[in-house]
Amino acid sequence: MKQRVVGVSVPRKEGAGKVTGNARYIDDLSLPGMLYGATVRSTVARGTIAGIDFCDGIPWNEFTIVTADDIPGKNAVSLILEDQPCLANGRVNHAEEPIVLLAHPERHLLPIAVASVHVRYETQRSIHSIEASERGEEIIWGDDNIFKTYLIVKGDVDSVWSDAAWIVEGEYSTGAQEQLYIENNGVIASFKEEEGVTVWGSMQCPFYVHKALMALTGLPEDKVRVVQTETGGAFGGKEEYPSMIAGHAVLLSQKSGRPVKLLYDRMEDMAATTKRHPSRTRHRTAVDKNGKLLGGEIEFVIDGGAYATLSSVVLSRGTIHAGGAYYWPNIRVRAKAVATNTPPHGAFRGFGAPQSLFALERHMDHVAHTIGLSPDEFRRRNLLQSGQSTATSQVIHEAIDLNQLLDRALLLSSYHEKAKQFAAHNLESSRKKGIGIAAFLHGSGFTGSGERYLNSLVGVEATELGDIRVLASSTEFGQGTNTILCQIAAEALGIDYEDVRMAPVDTRVVPNSGPTVASRTAMIIGRLVQSAAAGLRQTLIASGFLAGSASCEHFRAACRDYIRRFGKLQSWSRYEAPPNVFWDDTNYRGEAYPAFAWAVYVAEVTVDTATYSVSVDDFVAVQEVGKVLHPLLAAGQIEGGVAQGIGYALYEKVVWKDGRMLNNQMTNYIMPTAQDIPPIRVYFEEIPYEYGPYGAKGIGELPIDGPAPAIVNAIVHATGKSFCTIPLLPEDIFAGLANLRPQGIAEVRR
């Protein structure tokens, strides 16, 4: 059936406020009597705290000072485990770990005060790499520095090596990446003895903050209220960290008896908050004489930093995606997340998948090159087909044709013509041109049984005026949550988009529909909105107030009549897993995700062999994400993800020294500017997914998975040098081309 609202690029719900400057972000708000907060952080990576000195010259009596001793409940940032303290108590496990909190009415006095708190340490030896952690140079977490391990086994990979025509090995690594939302982390907290605590802030997951604050304060559920304010970008960087900063602001407010605003500046945000996990992946792959994959052994390791935070789930997604969009008759994936004395790494768009997919897609090119097939042909022979199964033995039932997706991407990018042209061009020019492919997938929604545990609830209600509010804890931070959920509700109710709005994301107002992460909002929450809206419409029809087909005016009147008669009109919908979705958490087998989005990306680059700089000249992104709910927003998601992927591949390098970020400024941590972005040509295939709203699947994370491998494959194509590490800066390319340092370990055996 043709839709009226879904699939149309309606105006973004909160767009007018954003283009006029009227949208109110956390730093735009203040409360009467409000203090400003600041954080004293560890300057060492590991040690015990011998003492804290408050230096002379500061009127300390004017300041509210909070340490771990002031915490009323549990000194932990409650997430999956409770190993991370809210404030360091006696010892520190990473640089920038919070130790003392300060608050004062004058914002400008705080940096001086922070600098005047001197913490004395007895330092201990710290570890700062995956390898140092694996070797157990120091044991800094648990018995063995390991947060989590997973093992995926399909078939019998040990049996394939003897029959292989080729066995190809490779090692790949990826660096940390800063989310670099333009609005820094910030909250305002107000604690009142009778009412409890309210926190307003920039965040993705108000109910995560709610849970963490209950544990920290010891307050009951109804005495903790969390309200999301307009949020200036997140990308995962405001998934778990707001629980920490909210806790700090609450402690300061509780002690001072005044509202407290705690807002990081850029340097603090970059140094202290989470980043994408660095990774190392090793591949050993057996291929038969026809270029078909026989089996693979993959070892995937991520650096989780000093505390467990979300590393186990980041690792999970990375592990499940490690075999990519290919059919492996036999595969074994061993994965682990290890501890280092680095600020904890955390959620960032893609959540482990960009790391393992970078390795896989570089390795696919490496295998193709080794066995003498073109990158597209080798992929064509091995891409998953409907009816085949993924690494977790999940059978693909969707009617997806990945070879067709590949063909379309090759055609749109003029791949074969370009490859031919570049071969001729590169003989005569120092500006080497190359073209590279990445084929990949991204699972929509929480992994495995995750959606069942979340048990999300969504409501749709009519107001007395007869317009509609959607009740969900799904947050808007640029990606278009408000707009698509209102579109879906309007479509299902048979009314205009303008007559639907989102209820404010306030834990007192909306139900817990889970976090806004994991490409789950469109597919999971959208579906719940659709069914709640359909329920509301059904109620109106059953009550006799609404005829089957009615105008928007009739609909409004029916809502008013119903509310006058019965008091209120609400409809709720709770998550139910699609049928035949089974996940075995012990053996890591089964339906890892209800559905996948699929894509083939092609990047075209120029490598200047005089300056070693790289430009991305063209980018084609072809994907299948089910029904496209809003073409403009969808394309915007892809383009933004590709731009972040360009940064991940070519520019964004976190420089570490003893576990501290040295380049924690936009001046020297370089993200793509308007000058660095090629034309990004976005194309959608639409195969409606049966259990998504109007057929939609997840989209938000997919586009960060493909650009880095496509770009590096293009650089390898241009230069003939097998680069295996990102970020790949000009100095790395120089070193590679000059053979100054080895890039990856690529062993080939016949």
Added chain:
Amino acid sequence: MTGERSRNARREVSFTVNGKPCSVAVYPMQRLLDVLRSELHLTGTKEGCGEGECGSCSVLLNDELVNSCLIPILQVEGASVCTIEGLAAEVLHPVQRAFLECGGAQCGICTPGMILATISLLRHHPAPSMAQIREGLSGNLCRCTGYIRIFQAVEQAAKTIEATGPGAAQSSFDSLDASR
């Protein structure tokens, strides 16, 4: 955040903001950004980095695009400042409308600065080439959009302004509730 205030007394600084004269008692080295936001409650100008890299705090100072985080307020004496709040009265400015219609605003935090950068760009280049657009916006970082839809917004705004003048016509978006 400006330190070392105790050595300086507050003084009166007078300038024009969005066409209205104003006078504030401030520390001479306070940033224009903070004066706009804290003293004048014009919070549409955003702070992203505090060091002139991201452009979120872009305003027009005597019609030139500047990062207001790098401008000491003393330097603004007698000058005219235009912020995002100065653009839309009854109807949206064509540049604002183009950002809305083309998908040039996602999270919105870079948007006020990006819009002022666009206005400055279009004053210098009423019909800008893609290279001029890229250069004109290269001081304003956006992490959400990948810039593509911002480029399209600039092109659309240029066409609208050329066709109708900056006072531009009505649009279906004008009636949108500004808050949500």
